[in-house]
Amino acid sequence: xxQFFQQILNGLTLGSIYALIALGYTMVYGILELINFAxxxxxxxxxxxxxxxxxxxxxxxxxWISLGVLLVLVFIAAMIFTSAYGATMQxxxxxxxxxxxxLNALISALGVSIFLQNFVMVTQGxxxxxxxxxxxxxxxxxxxxxxxxxxxxxxxxxxxxxLALTLFINRTKLGITMRATAQDMKMxxxxxxxxxxxxxxxxxxxxxxxxAAGVMVMLNYRSINFFIGxxxxxxxxxxxxxxxxxxxxxxxxxxxxxxxxEALGAGYISSEYKDVYAFIILIILLIFRPSGxxxxxxxxxx
Amino acid sequence: MRFFLLAAGVVFALVxxxxxxxxxxxxIKIGVAGPMTGDxxxxxxxxxxxxxxxxxxxxxxxxxxxxxxxxxxxxxxRDPKEAVSVANKLVNEGVVGVIGHFNSSCxxxxxxxxxxxxxxxITPASTNPAYTKQGFKGAFRICGTDDQxxxxxxxxxxxxxxxxxxxxxxxxxxxxxxxxxxFKKGLEGRAEVVAYExxxxxxxxxxxxxxxxxxxxxxVIFFGGIYPEAGxxxxxxxxxxxxxxxxxxxxxxxxxxIKIAGNAAEGTLCTxxxxxxxxxxxxxxxxxxxxxxxxxxxxxxxxxxxVGMLLTAIKETGSTDYDKLAARLHEMKYEGAKGxxxxxxxxxxxxxxxxxxxxxxxxxxxxx
Numbered sequence: 001x002x003q004f005f006q007q008i009l010n011g012l013t014l015g016s017i018y019a020l021i022a023l024g025y026t027m028v029y030g031i032l033e034l035i036n037f038a039x040x041x042x043x044x045x046x047x048x049x050x051x052x053x054x055x056x057x058x059x060x061x062x063x064w065i066s067l068g069v070l071l072v073l074v075f076i077a078a079m080i081f082t083s084a085y086g087a088t089m090q091x092x093x094x095x096x097x098x099x100x101x102x103l104n105a106l107i108s109a110l111g112v113s114i115f116l117q118n119f120v121m122v123t124q125g126x127x128x129x130x131x132x133x134x135x136x137x138x139x140x141x142x143x144x145x146x147x148x149x150x151x152x153x154x155x156x157x158x159x160x161x162x163l164a165l166t167l168f169i170n171r172t173k174l175g176i177t178m179r180a181t182a183q184d185m186k187m188x189x190x191x192x193x194x195x196x197x198x199x200x201x202x203x204x205x206x207x208x209x210x211x212a213a214g215v216m217v218m219l220n221y222r223s224i225n226f227f228i229g230x231x232x233x234x235x236x237x238x239x240x241x242x243x244x245x246x247x248x249x250x251x252x253x254x255x256x257x258x259x260x261x262e263a264l265g266a267g268y269i270s271s272e273y274k275d276v277y278a279f280i281i282l283i284i285l286l287i288f289r290p291s292g293x294x295x296x297x298x299x300x301x302x
Numbered sequence: 303m304r305f306f307l308l309a310a311g312v313v314f315a316l317v318x319x320x321x322x323x324x325x326x327x328x329x330i331k332i333g334v335a336g337p338m339t340g341d342x343x344x345x346x347x348x349x350x351x352x353x354x355x356x357x358x359x360x361x362x363x364x365x366x367x368x369x370x371x372x373x374x375x376x377x378x379x380r381d382p383k384e385a386v387s388v389a390n391k392l393v394n395e396g397v398v399g400v401i402g403h404f405n406s407s408c409x410x411x412x413x414x415x416x417x418x419x420x421x422x423x424i425t426p427a428s429t430n431p432a433y434t435k436q437g438f439k440g441a442f443r444i445c446g447t448d449d450q451x452x453x454x455x456x457x458x459x460x461x462x463x464x465x466x467x468x469x470x471x472x473x474x475x476x477x478x479x480x481x482x483x484x485f486k487k488g489l490e491g492r493a494e495v496v497a498y499e500x501x502x503x504x505x506x507x508x509x510x511x512x513x514x515x516x517x518x519x520x521x522v523i524f525f526g527g528i529y530p531e532a533g534x535x536x537x538x539x540x541x542x543x544x545x546x547x548x549x550x551x552x553x554x555x556x557x558x559x560i561k562i563a564g565n566a567a568e569g570t571l572c573t574x575x576x577x578x579x580x581x582x583x584x585x586x587x588x589x590x591x592x593x594x595x596x597x598x599x600x601x602x603x604x605x606x607x608x609v610g611m612l613l614t615a616i617k618e619t620g621s622t623d624y625d626k627l628a629a630r631l632h633e634m635k636y637e638g639a640k641g642x643x644x645x646x647x648x649x650x651x652x653x654x655x656x657x658x659x660x661x662x663x664x665x666x667x668x669x670x
Contacts, residue, residue: 003517006542010509126339127347128530133564137541146543221506221534223562225341231504263510271511272474272500 002144007267008260013151013220015259016158019252020213021236022243023165024206026251029240030182031202033102034094037109039210040233041116042086044226046211047218048120049078051129067134071219078215079208086207087200095196113229120226131222154216161212162252165205169248178202182246235275238282244295253293257281330369330622332357332609333392333421335376335385335402335412341504341530342380344558344599345404349426350375351595352605353401355587356613366617376400378408380503380528389415397421398622399612401605405528406430407476413441420624422631424612426604429552430480434648440628442645444608445552445601446575446654448477452484452526454656455549455573459522460492462658463547469497469520471511471535473527478503481551482526496520501531508538520546528553533562540566547571555600555659555666570661575654577668578603578640587639607638 021043028036053074061070093112097105139148169175181188181198189195217232218224235258243254258278265277285293334353336346350373357371365371374395376388385408392400393415399422403409409428416423417438424442425433431447459465468489472482479500486495496518499511512535515523523539523546525532532554539546548570555572563570578584587606591598612627615634619626636643644652658669 003513006513006516007510010507010513013509014507121339126343128341128558128562130558130561133537133566137537137565139541141543146541148541150541217506222537222564223506223530223533227340227504228506263513266510267514270499271508271514274505274510275502 003267005143005145007263009145009147009151010267011260011263012256013154013259014263015256016155017213017217017232017255018236018239018258019255020158020161020209021232022240022251022255023162023248024210025237025240026243026245026248027178027202027206030246030248031178031185031199032094032098032105034105034109035237036094036206037106037233038089038093038112038116039206040229040231040236041113041120042082042089042207042229043210043214043217043232043236044224044229045085045116045120046078046082046207046214047224047228048124048129048214048226049081049211050074050215050218051131051224053077053081054131075212075215079211082211082214083204083208086203086210090200090203095199098199113233117226117229124226126226128223128225131218131224133222135219150220154220157212157216161209165209165248168205174201235278238278241292242278242282242285244292247292247294247296250292250294257293328369329372330366330616331372331374331395331397332612333374333376333395333397333400333402334605335378335388335392335400335408336404336427337380337408338375338377340379342404342528344556345427345528345601346377348599348602349401349404349605351591352426352598352602353609355590355594356606356609359590360609360613366613367620367622371613376402378403378405378412380405380408382407382411385409385412386415388412393419393421398616399424399627401426401608401612403428404601405475405477406433406480409433410436410476413438417441422612422615422624422627424608424631426608427552427601428477430476432476432480434650438649439632440624442611442631442649444604444611444643444651446656447650448481448484448551450654451551451573451656452481452486453488455524455551455658456485456488456490456492458571458573458658459524459549460489463522465521465547466493467496467518467520468493468522468524469499469515469518469546470495471497471499471501471515471523471525471527473503473525473531474500475503475527477553478525478527480526481553482524485524485526501527501535503528503531505531506534508535509542512538512542512544516542516544522547522549524548525550525554529556529559530562533559533567536563536566536570549573552600557597557599557666560661560664560666567661567664571669572659572666573656574600574659574666575640576657581639581641583637583641584639603640607636607640607643610638611636611643 024039093108239254239258240251243250266274336349338346357373376392378385378388389412404427406428409425422440429448431449470482472479497515550572552574555574560567615627615630619630646652659666660669
């Protein structure tokens with residue numbers, strides 16, 4: 001029984017990461033109907049920026065402030081810098097293609113993905129970057145389940161971020177503006193909404209969340225390389241589709257579900273096919289419910 | 303305007319073709335193949351560094367057969383499909399021989415290409431037995447094989463550690479799974495295999511499979527695979543409160559493993575060949591390598607000796623003919639940096655002992 005709860009915990013940790021990345025995919029799709037293939041690379045850049053910022057700031061500030069405060073600073077700074085990457089990416093690669101064929105934007109996204117992967121490979125080298133083992137590996141043991149502090153931080157931070165996003169989207173004026181733009185872009189512009197601003201904001205928030213995931217992955221697994229965006233992006237995209245692409249609670253749900261499916265599948269059936277379980281569930285779900293778990297059906301044009 | 307662009311494009315293409323029309327026949331080309339980018343890049347770069355030192359030493363003495371030696375790199379990114387591509391590319395460049403590849407899953411497919419094209423192949427690091435069972439007379443291996451390695455580890459776990467509950471993990475590659483299977487076979491029922499699971503190379507999270515293995519209470523976990531995954535496994539084992547002993551093979555014995563596993567690395571056991579640090583024959587190599595490239599990886603010195611053997615064969619036969627070189631290499635007794643190397647009729651080393659190494663004080667050292 002303890003093993004079951006341990007696997008649930010493992011799944012939730014993994015799922016939180018997938019959920020944060022999936023939110024980026026789903027928000028961009030909701031507004032632009034574009035699958036931002038480069039979003040996985042944004043997550044990877046977040047991880048690298050976290051690593052780089054820590055390497056620079058640690059010697060300078062290490063004596064003045066505690067490790068925890070430094071990590072929070074690094075976390076926020078990485079999110080800000082990565083959001084800048086996301087906003088730039090949008091401005092350079094997607095904005096010029098906004099009113100053209102959807103396929104063009106998709107190809108542009110693929111191009112950005114390849115560019116970012118190679119950019120990081122060339123500038124940072126192709127070897128694994130290893131974050132030093134300075135965080136505690138300790139944890140608490142509750143009913144025979146090992147809960148490490150880092151795991152708690154990951155799940156808690158993800159929940160806080162997701163809660164913040166939900167409140168933002170539902171309760172603030174900007175959030176409502178974004179939802180309106182996602183619902184009907186043309187009508188939104190007719191009502192005087194600044195399209196450029198809203199779309200940039202979407203990318204900024206999505207990239208920030210992806211970066212948060214990246215930094216937490218770097219802290220938890222301690223080794224990153226320029227290629228981690230590919231697989232993580234693929235799985236997070238699957239999670240977003242699972243929950244209903246374009247739907248924000250759907251992305252969160254899809255991410256958590258994917259993490260749980262992977263952990264339980266790998267733990268109880270076989271670890272060899274770990275990557276397969278999620279895709280099997282996705283296929284089965286899409287056959288019976290093509291719009292995903294929480295997705296809405298495509299609107300009829302009247 | 304369009305015509306101008308078209309004309310410029312044609313001229314540009316022609317210039318490119320002329321400049322890459324092969325370097326002419328005035329150098330002897332040797333290929334080095336392995337993962338030079340990606341998560342196992344360190345291993346490929348170790349190979350290149352070792353080979354570079356060897357080539358530069360020979361070139362300083364005038365090269366071989368009166369020509370300079372040129373090293374051509376091939377990056378297979380530890381991907382078997384890429385390895386075939388690299389093999390074809392190296393063959394087209396006109397290499398006499400290839401030092402490579404690193405991963406058995408790449409060396410074996412590539413060997414078919416080299417054999418057909420009559421290019422000598424000496425792998426410095428691929429230990430899967432299937433490579434030399436193909437009967438290619440120009441395929442050699444300057445390292446040990448997994449049937450010996452797996453068996454040695456199994457004997458150690460049973461006789462020295464005296465453990466009886468063992469979990470076996472592998473990374474689903476030719477090398478990793480091959481080694482894990484040899485280990486399992488070597489146990490011969492003397493210990494209970496409580497779990498046998500595969501993980502994926504490139505994956506970071508193994509908490510799910512480790513949690514499931516933990517439920518079987520293993521005393522020892524044997525992992526067949528390479529250092530990135532090994533490091534993460536060890537790290538996550540400790541986080542899950544598992545105090546089982548980790549034993550792995552020559553793919554793990556790299557300082558990178560210790561960095562990735564962090565504090566959890568202490569006490570990890572790995573099989574590998576005996577230490578070369580104190581060998582007088584290695585002194586020259588180490589004195590050149592360390593100031594230039596830092597600490598050598600486990601296979602830098604193998605790569606160095608492999609190049610040495612190939613060039614010696616070329617020099618002694620006075621030719622670059624495949625059959626002559628293959629014959630000469632089968633007869634040769636080579637005194638290299640890591641000691642004496644001699645091939646048997648299959649292309650394996652006649653003598654390739656394994657010993658156990660342990661992580662002590664943050665470094666890999668041979669067990670007493």
